[in-house]
Amino acid sequence: MNCVICKNGNMNEGHVTVTLQRGDSIIVLKNVPASVCENCGEYTLSETVVERVMQIAEESVTKKVEIEVLNYAA
Numbered sequence: 001m002n003c004v005i006c007k008n009g010n011m012n013e014g015h016v017t018v019t020l021q022r023g024d025s026i027i028v029l030k031n032v033p034a035s036v037c038e039n040c041g042e043y044t045l046s047e048t049v050v051e052r053v054m055q056i057a058e059e060s061v062t063k064k065v066e067i068e069v070l071n072y073a074a
């Protein structure tokens with residue numbers, strides 16, 4: 001599959017760091033499995049991963065954290 005952004009690079013399975021902001025909370029999620037473009041670094045997440053990421057983010061927002069750094073794999 002070719003990258004939808006640069007149309008050049010191949011998408012490889014890898015891991016990315018996702019940063020989310022919800023209101024006043026910032027959540028940094030490390031080791032999120034993703035397809036990463038070898039050319040421009042753009043990434044896409046699968047539906048299952050997005051759901052899990054949102055779930056983790058909601059938990060942090062509920063706790064009213066200012067900033068939280070989490071590991072997806074943990």
Ligand SMILES: [Zn+2]
Pocket residue numbers: 003004005006007008009037038039040041042
């Ligand atoms: Zn690309």
